[in-house]
Amino acid sequence: MESGSGEIALLWQLIIYLGAFGIVAVAARKVSVSFQKLRLPLITGFLVIGLVSGPELLGLIEAEALSDLSFLNDVALAFIAFAVGSELYLRELRSRMKSIIAMTITQMLVTFLLVSLSMYFLLDLIPFAEEMKLAARIAISMLGGTIAIARSPASAIAIINELRARGPFTQTALGVTVVKDFGVIVFFAIIFTLSKSLIQDTIFRPVYIVQVLVELVAAFGLGFLVWLLLRAILSIKGRLPVKKGLVLLTGFLVYVFTNIVGDHSSMYLGLELHIEPLLICIVGSFLVTNYSVYRNDFTRIVTELGPYVYVVFFTLTGAMISLEVLAAMWFITLILFGIRIVSLMLAGYTGSVLAGDPPLFRGISWMPYVTQAGVGVGLATIIANEYPGWGSEFATIMISIIVINQIVGPPLFKWALHLVGEVHVKSDGSYEVERKVLIFGWENQSFTLAKQLKKQNWEVEFVVQDPTVEILGNKEFPVHEYTGSDHLSLRKFSMENADTIVCLLSDELNYDICETAYEHFGTKNLVVRLTDREFYKKFHNIGVMVIDPATAMVSLMEHFVRSPIATSLLLGMDDGQDTIDIELRNSDFHGLTLRDLRLPSDVIILSVTRGDHPIIYHGYTRLRLGDIVTMVGSIESLDTVRLNLQGY
Numbered sequence: 088m089e090s091g092s093g094e095i096a097l098l099w100q101l102i103i104y105l106g107a108f109g110i111v112a113v114a115a116r117k118v119s120v121s122f123q124k125l126r127l128p129l130i131t132g133f134l135v136i137g138l139v140s141g142p143e144l145l146g147l148i149e150a151e152a153l154s155d156l157s158f159l160n161d162v163a164l165a166f167i168a169f170a171v172g173s174e175l176y177l178r179e180l181r182s183r184m185k186s187i188i189a190m191t192i193t194q195m196l197v198t199f200l201l202v203s204l205s206m207y208f209l210l211d212l213i214p215f216a217e218e219m220k221l222a223a224r225i226a227i228s229m230l231g232g233t234i235a236i237a238r239s240p241a242s243a244i245a246i247i248n249e250l251r252a253r254g255p256f257t258q259t260a261l262g263v264t265v266v267k268d269f270g271v272i273v274f275f276a277i278i279f280t281l282s283k284s285l286i287q288d289t290i291f292r293p294v295y296i297v298q299v300l301v302e303l304v305a306a307f308g309l310g311f312l313v314w315l316l317l318r319a320i321l322s323i324k325g326r327l328p329v330k331k332g333l334v335l336l337t338g339f340l341v342y343v344f345t346n347i348v349g350d351h352s353s354m355y356l357g358l359e360l361h362i363e364p365l366l367i368c369i370v371g372s373f374l375v376t377n378y379s380v381y382r383n384d385f386t387r388i389v390t391e392l393g394p395y396v397y398v399v400f401f402t403l404t405g406a407m408i409s410l411e412v413l414a415a416m417w418f419i420t421l422i423l424f425g426i427r428i429v430s431l432m433l434a435g436y437t438g439s440v441l442a443g444d445p446p447l448f449r450g451i452s453w454m455p456y457v458t459q460a461g462v463g464v465g466l467a468t469i470i471a472n473e474y475p476g477w478g479s480e481f482a483t484i485m486i487s488i489i490v491i492n493q494i495v496g497p498p499l500f501k502w503a504l505h506l507v508g509e510v511h512v513k514s515d516g517s518y519e520v521e522r523k524v525l526i527f528g529w530e531n532q533s534f535t536l537a538k539q540l541k542k543q544n545w546e547v548e549f550v551v552q553d554p555t556v557e558i559l560g561n562k563e564f565p566v567h568e569y570t571g572s573d574h575l576s577l578r579k580f581s582m583e584n585a586d587t588i589v590c591l592l593s594d595e596l597n598y599d600i601c602e603t604a605y606e607h608f609g610t611k612n613l614v615v616r617l618t619d620r621e622f623y624k625k626f627h628n629i630g631v632m633v634i635d636p637a638t639a640m641v642s643l644m645e646h647f648v649r650s651p652i653a654t655s656l657l658l659g660m661d662d663g664q665d666t667i668d669i670e671l672r673n674s675d676f677h678g679l680t681l682r683d684l685r686l687p688s689d690v691i692i693l694s695v696t697r698g699d700h701p702i703i704y705h706g707y708t709r710l711r712l713g714d715i716v717t718m719v720g721s722i723e724s725l726d727t728v729r730l731n732l733q734g735y
Contacts, residue, residue: 108156108403111140111147115402116394131493133398134486137405148406156403157472158339161364163400164465165338166392168272168365171462172372173389174265176382178683179675180258187262190438194263194456195236195270197434198427203232205426209419213484215477226282227481230470233278234485235427236271237463238264238456246500253730254509256448258675260455260500268462269369275466276302276363283361286474298360305362310370313341314379317371321381321388331388335396341367365465386685404464407471409483416480420487427488431456447507454503458496459489523584525550527569527600528591529558536589537564543665550580552592572599574607587612594622605629666693666719671710672733682706690720690728 115136140147180187207228210216216224243264247257280299320333345364352360375385413420435453444452464486471482504510523546526533537547541563548565551558559566570576577600582588588610590597597615604610613631617623626633671677676684681692681704695704696715702708710716716732718725 108148108152108159111136111406112398112402115140116398131490133401134405134408134490134493137402138408138410139405140402141406141408143410148403153403153407159399159403160468160472161342162335162339163396163403164365164468165341165368166335166389166396167400167462167465168368169334169338169372170389170393171265171268171272172369172374173376173382173386174261175269175369175373175376176685177377178679179685180262180266181675184262186255186259186438186442186444187266189442190259190263190435190452191266191270193438193441194267194431194434195274197437198236198430199229199232199274201232201430201433202235202423202427203228206231206423209422212419213416213480215480222285226285229278230282230481231423231485233271233275234463234466235423235430235488236267236274237459237466238267243455243458243500246497246504252504252509254507256507257504257509259444260503263456267456269373271462271466272363272365272369273303276306276361276366279363279469280361302360302362303366305360306366307370309341309344309362309367311374313337313367313371314374317375317385318379318381321375321379321384327388330384331392334385334388335392338368365462380682383685401464404468404486407468407479407482408486409479413483413487416484416487420484420491423484424488424491427492428453428457451503451506454499457492457499459492463489522546522586523548523581524587524589525580525582525585526589526591527551527597529554529566530591533589533591548580572596572603574603577603577608582610583608585610587614589614591616594618598622598625601626601629601631605631665722665725666717667725667729668696669716669718669725669729669732671712671714671716673731674712676710676732677712678709680706681708681710684710686718686728687720687724690718690724693717693719 115133118132118136121132137148139145142148142150142153207224210219210224210227216227219227243261246252247261277299280302316337317334320330320337323330323333341364345362345367348360348362372385376382379385431453435451435456436449439449439452467482467485467489471478474481522544524540525548526537527550529549529551533549537549540547548567549558550567550569552569554566554568567580570579582604585608588600588604590600590613592600594617601613601615604613613629615626615631615633617626617633617635620635620637623633623635681695686692692704694701694717695708695710696702696717697711697713718728720728
């Protein structure tokens with residue numbers, strides 16, 4: 088009876104802790120917006136709010152609660168590993184693989200060696216390490232060097248999206264960030280096992296090498312099983328909230344299972360097997376992203392869950408920071424921060440030279456990799472939990488460095504992207520580069536059309552017969568006087584630079600203009616309002632898109648009756664939705680199948696045109712350079728897709 092009452096009391100205590108932390112997390116999410124106004128990352132805001140709410144200041148999160156809520160860390164860490172794996176999409180990294188591999192290897196080696204060596208000599212200044220033996224000092228130094236390798240995919244992606252950055256430098260930076268975080272987790276699994284023997288001051292035996300290999304093989308094998316489980320979850324029809332919950336549960340169960348394996352192996356084998364749960368999760372996520380049909384669904388789940396998971400994890404991490412240690416170790420923190428920067432500079436330059444990157448890249452190649460976040464904090468948290476005696480102090484030092492990197496890193500990455508000219512800051516319209524249309528004829532319909540196109544950032548000019556003073560005096564659009572349809576007369580309007588020509592004059596004049604544009608300028612799109620249907624075939628023969636007012640209204644109403652939602656989308660009648668044609672210019676996507684495109688969840692492919700002819704497409708249709716892909720979706724998502732497909 089007493090046992091039952093005790094369990095109920097513990098349950099109620101957990102519920103109270105969860106409720107209190109939930110309030111703090113919601114507040115952190117709200118307050119952290121103010122950090123963005125100061126041009127600081129949201130993650131920094133979460134850490135600060137967690138620190139203020141923690142046991143050392145306001146006490147909203149009690150010290151006992153940090154232990155009871157540790158399972159939230161497990162869930163969040165597993166999710167972070169899922170997020171890293173979801174970004175490791177091999178098909179998008181192939182063109183810059185040489186640079187990515189060279190940069191990743193040099194950064195991992197140089198950063199690990201320099202930071203580990205520096206930390207070893209600085210341990211004399213750290214109170215918790217004063218009494219430690221040589222082996223333990225070496226272990227702690229290596230753990231610190233490993234954490235220094237980590238980067239932040241979430242921060243990198245946020246900056247790239249904010250600046251709409253596209254180009255080889257951007258692609259390399261993102262590729263290295265993701266690949267390096269995968270590598271650091273594998274590396275951490277090895278170092279963590281070796282460091283245990285050093286910290287426990289046991290004699291190094293060859294069996295430890297075997298142990299590491301067994302742990303790595305087991306992690307990859309379990310990652311395969313996680314892949315199968317995730318596939319089964321994602322195959323469930325509908326019920327997106329259920330899928331999200333099951334994905335989080337899968338990550339948590341990985342942690343539970345690895346803990347059970349560790350406990351039982353220590354009990355029955357006399358040797359604790361540490362199968363790294365982060366590695367298991369990242370392998371499972373990588374396989375889902377690259378070797379399943381559910382990549383888009385998985386990416387959507389990770390994207391939508393991310394903001395909620397991050398606020399929980401980083402707020403809880405902030406509450407664990409020791410102000411006493413922070414105050415005492417600030418100079419060591421700054422020294423290690425500086426050494427890490429130097430290591431990134433050396434590694435970045437070396438990696439760029441080895442990869443054969445342009446000279447411009449070499450001097451700034453270190454700037455994208457300063458920022459740290461999820462993986463680094465996660466690894467520090469793992470060490471804090473594993474070694475209660477000194478782990479929290481060690482974690483405080485490492486997290487302090489990460490916070491500084493979070494403040495300094497984003498501006499440096501932004502600066503680098505500006506220097507290489509790969510920033511495409513979003514304009515007021517839907518398109519970054521203005522496109523030109525010439526409209527022949529001034530009337531209510533043409534003027535309304537011009538205003539609509541201008542909203543979409545088109546450059547609109549009119550060509551008018553006998554323009555009045557009122558027309559010439561309008562301040563919205565340039566107006567030219569029509570003097571003839573021969574190519575010399577039309578060239579005065581820079582017709583060769585027009586993407587589209589719209590003709591609203593008589594059928595005879597419209598045909599002469601279109602024929603001249605067809606034969607002399609090769610204008611991509613010719614649009615004509617038809618008056619006499621006898622001209623339809625003549626226009627059709629030279630590829631003119633003809634609008635017949637006599638039948639257009641009936642056809643439009645028919646489409647509204649049969650497909651009201653699709654028709655409204657195509658006509659741009661839904662707020663925030665648009666339909667655009669995107670020409671494939673990015674060679675990275677040449678040969679890629681449509682099913683392998685990582686499109687936002689709100690973007691749908693309507694058609695694919697190749698060589699002026701629409702093709703019957705399916706998921707296995709391979710894109711070719713010059714293909715025109717017609718898509719519908721939100722303006723923001725379409726703009727992102729356009730930048731990817733059109734390249735740089």
